[in-house]
Amino acid sequence: MIIGLVKGVGETPNDFEFVTSDISKMSIGDFVTLEYEGMEIVSRITDCRPITDYPPIMYSNPEISPSEIALILGDEEKELYLVTATILGYYDEERGEFINPRIIPPQGARVKYASEELLVKCLNRKTSRIGTAHVGYMLTRRDIEVxxxxxxxxxxxxxxxxxxxxxxxxxxxxxxxxxxxxxxxxxxxxxxxxxxxxxxxxxxxxxxxxxxxxxxxxxxxxxxxEKIKIRFSELEVSDISASLPEMSERMEMLLRRAYERIANEPIITRAMLKKAIEEIANEKPEMSNTASALLWRINRSFEQSRIFDDFEHLxxxxxxxxxxxxxxxxxxxxxxxxxxxxxxxxxxxxxxxxxxxxxxxxxxxxxxxxxxxxxxxxxxxxxxxxxxxxxxxxxxxxxxxxxxxxxxxxxxxxxxxxxxxxxxxxxxxxxxxxxxxxxxxxxxxxxxxxxxxxxxxxxxxxxxxxxxxxxxxxxxxxxxxRERVTSHGGESKNAPEEWRKYLENKRKEETLPPIEEDIPVLRS
Amino acid sequence: MEIGVIIGSESHMKYVVKVFKENEVKEVPKPEDCSLGKFVKIGEKIVGIISNTTIIDPDYGRRIYGNVEELKMFIPDYLDEREKLLSVVAIGTKERQGVISSTPFVGDTVRLMEKNEIKSFHEVDGKLRISYLPYLYEEPLYDAIVSEIVEELSSIFPERKSVLEGVRKMAIWQRMKEVYK
Missing domain, CATH: 3.40.50.300 (P-loop containing nucleotide triphosphate hydrolases)
Structure with a gap:
């Protein structure tokens, strides 16, 4: 269906403008086609504005449209619109993509509304059942679902x-x-x-x-x-270090040395790491304060959190x-x-x-x-x-x-x-x-x-x-x-309804009469 | 009602009409019959609209004392030569609005149009149309003429009064825009 004629190029060589009187189909984001040089060029509508420039005074009576006044004055032409569209190109079925011909559409070229069949074919990379996810329908086509x-x-x-x-x-x-x-x-x-x-x-x-x-x-x-568990040995020493708050250089060093001692064990538990730290502190009494501080941090981060376990994991x-x-x-x-x-x-x-x-x-x-x-x-x-x-x-x-x-x-x-x-x-x-x-x-x-x-x-x-x-x-x-087959688990709460329901239930429990429906109007 | 006769033209569209005086017609047109915006018929076919009025005093304002009867008796030519002239813009024929193809000629009678004639002239396919305003736009009294047209047509097409009011507003606005630009 021809809906307009090309007026000229737009702001960039990829844009063109066409004039139409059929605004009903001019949704931003929809697609039109034009044929030139033997190609069917698909373009996306990016802008649409009226070019019939009625004087502002013709809008002074909200009950009378300017076109009604214009009609009386003998202007029987429909209102015209200047539509801007961006050229996507012709659809190469073999390559499965649009190819821009890099040729400016000639003035007066006929612009058609893109058919649903063409859109299904060229918008989607795949239309076969295998390997596709049908997420919805084109917003701008209301009559036929694309x-x-x-x-x-x-x-x-x-x-x-x-x-x-x-x-x-x-x-x-x-x-x-x-x-x-x-x-x-x-x-x-x-x-x-x-x-x-x-x-x-x-x-x-x-x-x-x-x-x-x-x-x-x-x-x-x-x-x-409660069932999500991280096995402690899945953590690298850098993970442990980064998870402990306000670590000093001495603590960092102590942690790494302790970890090195147990690194080759098939499973590393929190107790093993703490024991290795204590051993080093015993060997070097000057590290005992650092060790205490480090152990306190390990307890705080890894013992109090329920996600860490010495054996269980996903x-x-x-x-x-x-x-x-x-x-x-x-x-x-x-x-x-x-x-x-x-x-x-x-x-x-x-x-x-x-x-x-x-x-x-x-x-x-x-x-x-x-x-x-x-x-x-x-x-x-x-x-x-x-x-x-x-x-x-x-x-x-x-x-x-x-x-x-x-x-x-x-x-x-x-x-x-x-x-x-x-x-x-x-x-x-x-x-x-x-x-x-x-x-x-x-x-x-x-x-x-x-x-x-x-x-x-x-x-x-x-x-x-x-x-x-x-x-x-x-x-x-x-x-x-598209509509979900399963129900949606993230619906917003209707707070006023839930507050009311709560109080109604409470009154029922207390065997009080139901809430009066006659709600007073608040005035300032 | 006949109000005058064509005595000349300024262009293909604009004609000069001399208004009938006493002794020229049975019923002498009153000033309101020759006012701005009146629809007139020139000859049998051409439809026009009064767009301006001029008067001529051959004695350039010299005061001549005496009553009318005395003046008629002693200087009849003086009274004969005082004229009221109308500018009439041709806006179509009785069949259609627009530029006329055959023009009126000197001596053609000009008469006021009846309501039913005005109605039929403005109905195109059963709908109200005023497509001749562009031919009046150059007239110095354009906005006043449109106001008169709207007044007249509102009485004939009362159901379109609010749209006609829009036409009137637009004419005034156009003129204001020109004056204050």
């Missing part, structure tokens, strides 16, 4: 970030992605670090037919905080397996404990995958399949400023994980608080409503795939709407997230 699929191999090798302000639906979307990853078409191995304990509803996948095939059914395991085989989603519920842990869990699990994972790929893995280190890790509240684990035990391993996985089959999904409501290097390694981004200017700026500088025109759209998105860009799709596209 599905948008993420290329699962792209997000699991080159990482993904989901950025949105609170209440925009980012954990809902993460749930959708996990559903897709665990469905029979992907059968992925997924681990979720869940600081709010809101992913437990994904266990519903095990009982829903949508996720099962003849021989496949996904497994979902929620590991509660094996990689329990955490990772194709067709399994493991959820680490970190909800009752402090920041330091959450970071330590992330550090140890991710480090073990990286080393295991490296060893497996090199063919030198043994026992628990043998992990012969790629994995996908979802890190909720990523700014807690990889902050831009402040300390985090896990940041260096996260940086390393994001930089090197692709080679070893470790994909990460970072989720955050404060992109400005996430380490810039970490964010810039996520080659696919799903960005939802973000109003805060510093967060927008952070996205602009750190997320490679996000263009200027996308940033303009961020404040205008509503709950459940997102902008997907980067390697997992062929071009930036605005979507409405």
């Amino acid at each position: 599905p948008v699929y993420l290329d699962v191999s792209a997000i699991t090798s080159e990482h993904l970030c989901i950025l949105a302000s609170t209440g925009s639906g980012k954990s809902y979307l993460a749930g959708v992605i996990v559903e897709e990853l665990l469905s029979p078409k992907n059968m992925a191995s997924v681990l979720i670090f869940d600081p709010h304990g809101e992913y437990h509803t994904l266990t519903e996948m095990m009982s829903k037919n949508e996720f099962s095939s003849e021989w496949y059914s996904p497994q979902v395991e929620v590991i509660p905080p 094996s990689l085989q329990r955490l990772f397996s194709p067709g399994k989603c493991t959820i680490l519920d970190l909800s009752t842990m402090g920041d330091w404990e959450q970071q330590m869990v992330a550090l140890i699990v991710l480090r073990k994972l990286l080393y295991a995958r490296m060893a497996t790929e090199k063919g030198i893995a043994k026992g628990e280190n043998y992990l012969p399949y790629p994995v996908f890790v979802i890190l909720e509240e990523a700014h807690r684990f990889a902050p831009r400023s402040g300390e985090s035990k896990a940041i260096s391993i996260i940086r390393r996985i994001l930089a090197e994980g692709r080679k070893f089959g470790i994909g990460m999904c970072l989720i955050s409501q404060r992109p400005s608080k996430i380490d810039g290097d970490v964010l810039s390694q996520c080659m696919t981004s799903v960005i939802m409503r973000i109003v805060n200017p510093s967060d927008q700026e952070s996205i602009r500088t750190s997320v490679e795939s996000v263009g200027r025109e996308v940033l303009k759209e961020l404040p205008g998105l509503t709950k459940g709407q997102a902008i997907v860009s980067g390697r997992a799709v062929n071009t930036t596209v605005m979507i409405k997230v």
Whole structure:
């Protein structure tokens, strides 16, 4: 369907302007095509503004539209709009990408509304069932649903970030992605670090037919905080040192010497380390004060925290397996404990995958399949400023994980608080409503795939709407997230309703009459 | 009601009309019949609008004492030569609004249009249209003429009064913008 004619080039040679009278289809972010030089060029609408310049006085009566007055005056032309579009190029099916012809569209070229069939084909890198994650539908097409699929191999090798302000639906979307990853078409191995304990509803996948095939059914395991254990011997001496507060040089030296004494033991316990420290103090009485201070710190950090155990731990085989989603519920842990869990699990994972790929893995280190890790509240684990035990391993996985089959999904409501290097390694981004200017700026500088025109759209998105860009799709596209099959575990609380319910129950218990419905109006 | 006769033109669109005086017609037009913004018909087909008025005094204001009867008797030419002239802009034919193709000629009679004629001239496919305002825009009294048109049409098309009011406001605003620019 022809909707307009090209007027000329826009601000850059990649932009062009066309004139149309059909505003109904001119959604920012939607796609049009034009044919020239034998190619069907796909372009994205980036701006639309009226060019019928009515005098301001024609807007003086809110009940009469300027076009009504213009019509009486004999202007029977429809209102015209100047639309700016950015050329993506023609879609090369063999290469599966857009190729910009670098030819300026001729004036007067006919602009068509891109057909749904073309969009399904050219927006998505893959449309086959295997290896795709159906995350939603094009936001700008309301009449016919145009599905948008993420290329699962792209997000699991080159990482993904989901950025949105609170209440925009980012954990809902993460749930959708996990559903897709665990469905029979992907059968992925997924681990979720869940600081709010809101992913437990994904266990519903095990009982829903949508996720099962003849021989496949996904497994979902929620590991509660009290069952999350780090074996003390999984800590390196540098981890122990970094976890102890206000360490002096003498304490540092003493710790390393004590650790060296027991380093070759198959299992290192806290008692063994403390004993080694005491032995050194006995041998060198001048170290006894340092030893006491060091032992006090070790007790404080490693004995009082419930996550450390001398023998128990989370094996990689329990955490990772194709067709399994493991959820680490970190909800009752402090920041330091959450970071330590992330550090140890991710480090073990990286080393295991490296060893497996090199063919030198043994026992628990043998992990012969790629994995996908979802890190909720990523700014807690990889902050831009402040300390985090896990940041260096996260940086390393994001930089090197692709080679070893470790994909990460970072989720955050404060992109400005996430380490810039970490964010810039996520080659696919799903960005939802973000109003805060510093967060927008952070996205602009750190997320490679996000263009200027996308940033303009961020404040205008509503709950459940997102902008997907980067390697997992062929071009930036605005979507409405599809409905989840499982229920959402992170719904906001309706506080007034819950307060009222609480008091009503209390009155029932005290056999008092119910609360009067006639609520008085407060006046100042 | 006949109000005058074409005596000349300033352009293809603009004509000079001499207003009838006593003895020229049975019913002499009153001043309000020749006021700004009145729709007139020139000859049988052409529709025009009064856009300006001028008067001529051949004696350049010399005072001549005496009552009208005496003046008629002693200096009849003086009274005959005093004239009221109207500028009329042709705004279409009875079939359509727009530039006219065949022009009126000297001697063509000019008469006021009836309400039903004004209504039919302004109805295009059953809808109110005023597409001739651009031809009036150069007139010095453009905003006042539009006000009069709006007044007249509001009485004929009362349901479009608020849209017509928008047209009036726009004309005033356009003129103000020019005056105070």
